[in-house]
Amino acid sequence: MDINTYIIKGSEIKQGKNKGKAPLRFSFFYNGLRINIGADERALVKAWDISGQKVSRKDPDGVEINKRILKKKGLLIEAVQELEKKDVEPNQKNIKALYQIRIDEVFKNLKSVARPLKKESIKLPTTFWEVVEHYRKNSKNSKETIRKFKQVEKHLKEYNPKIDFKDFTEDFYNDYFLGYLVDVPICDNTIDKHIAEIKKICTYAITRFNHIPIPKDFLDFKRMYQNPFRLSLSWEEVKKIEEFVPLHKELVLAQDLFLISCYTGLRWQNVSKIKDYNIVEVDGSYHFQGITFKNSRSIQFVLSPKVVKILNRYKNNIPKSYNSDINKDIQKIARAAGLKDLVSFTKLYNGKPKVLTCEKWQKVTMHVGRHSFARRFLEMNKAEGALALQSLKELLGHSSAVITEIYLKLGDDKKNKMLLSAIE
DSSP: OOOEEEEOTTSOOOOGGGTTEEEEEEEEEETTEEEEEEEEEEEEGGGEETTTTEEOTTSTTHHHHHHHHHHHHHHHHHHHHHHHHTTOOOOHHHHHHHHHHHHIIIIIHHHTSSSOOOOOOOOOOOSHHHHHHHHHHHSOOOHHHHHHHHHHHHHHHHHOTTOOGGGOSHHHIIIIIIIIGGGSSOOHHHHHHHHHHHHHHHHHHHHHOTTOOOOHHHHTOOOSOSSOOOOOOOHHHHHHHHHOOOSSHHHHHHHHHHHHHHHHOOOHHHHTTOOGGGEEEETTEEEEEEEOTTTOOEEEEEOOHHHHHHHHHTTTOOOOOOHHHHHHHHHHHHHHTTOOOEEEEEEEETTEEEEEEEEGGGGOOHHHHHHHHHHHHHHHTGGGTHHHHHHHHHHHTOSOHHHHGGGGSOOHHHHHHHHHHHTO
8 A cells, every 4th residue: 555645835834843844644545535644744845855755854853754754654554454354444534543543552652751651540441332422522523413322322222221332233233223213203314323323333442442342244234225215295284284183282282393394394403492582573574583403504584374373372482392202292193184195115224125115194203394395395486496496495404405406306106107108
């Protein structure tokens, strides 16, 4: 494996001790991908020998820098080989993580020789939940990443509070993903996130701790859904839910939150946290103002009289509730409202598609309200073309129009009818 070293000449030249110096970086190709990793070294720009891939004697520290570069290249190669040996994908993120560990072990220990540290017994994590805690404390995680894993943690502990790495076998995949989570009222793409989050912890354990064995078969599992099942209700079905009169008070909140999502397109995170400061009166009409919880984008739009009426019942302050509980109640309402048509969706098991069928109410969740709003918006404004798509992107708070274009896809039934009519 050939590792090139180059100097970043365009970077800002620092003053003082580092005046005239620029950072060095390693670059190499692996499986057709270009991997770039900082060398954590700085050299005089005028002293860099491009052809020789080294620092010349114009830099007083050139000899020492060259020795460290050579050592670091060796550690980088060792990191790649170790990942290959453990059957972990040597991508940029995994290589950089393991390489940094090796750098810390070699160079930080060398620096501490002159002043040895006190011997302290450092307990390394051994169980899955100990690694999770270590990951939280030592990794830079966004609020969205923390939120997603808390959701995974809740369901995983309900399934098996003592689960450990040794349990992540093929049987676990069948029991948890194809069994337990299927009966939990969450979206299909959320189930896919469970796989990604658990594998993230497994990869973290592999790259940081040599003493933790992890079954290879779980790391080989891929996403369950080739295309996550995105259900949207027709407006007639939304009306059925709106006209349904709940027999129990606890169902009223679920009905109201679902209808707000259908009439605004807001995600669960925004709907469930509506407060009076989100509702603003402008020229005699009420508007929603807020920040999307997923990507922190600002959204603002006028509220329909139906939504204003619902919010008035709660004095513009939605009470605290839990997504899983609300989804269960929504499914009860959808079932009572007669949403019993059969729907089909495809799961993948190690690349093999499996078609499953269920009654529609079983797949109705809060996110279905958002999908239903998007499809209705495009249907009613199709004459506007690209303008309608751009407006929907802003209303939904999407970061890219590519995501919004998902709602332009036709359902299979309509697509099949168009296909047959075209060849008659």
